[in-house]
Amino acid sequence: MSATPSPVSSAAGPVRVRQLWQDMAPDMVDRERMLRVVAVTETHAECVVERDNRPGMAGRKARPLALKRFTTSAFRLIEDAVDDADQVLHARFLAAMTGVQGTNPSPVEYATAALRVHNELTAEAAKAHR
Template structure:
């Protein structure tokens, strides 16, 4: 019987193709190993190494059990955007890319995103009326 503690549970939703996950194993964190989910079945996810300081980028991993993604073994870095969210995502992306300057500050990006958010809220309120 193993005496090592089991990973802490995570609050992440379902694993989907296209998501980007960081491998949180101690040796993998140091390598900055990032995995992209390419396919999901009932029990496992197929992944490709997207980044790894040790040079394994582009390689396919062995199938990973979905239940591992619900623990602290992996950290969700980037979720996929649902098709229904695409127009809204495009508006936010356009606002972010419109920020000018040689080195825009995080505040300028946040202001652009807030402006779009306020426009969307106003549009929704107008549609409700």
């Protein structure tokens, strides 16, 4: 099993490890069944049940699902996989946004804070490539 993206893509992109999908089968929608992808092969995704209103189902391994099923209305992407580097960058932008002061900050103030973080990241990347 590999953590690399599969060749089959959904409307949201390739099926990847750590994605969270809602099972849209009529009997599963009412149960709010959510599956977390834990491994991807050439043809199937292995998932664990992360959420299910039926007692005792959460935490169980689901049967392998054909990747092409994710390209249909059988599943809906709830949460995409995010790597650690993306989370760190996101946290820096959020910190800049929350650092904007005042009772009624303007969109320009938020944009300026985001631009400052962007410029810092660009400078750090340039320094790392020297």
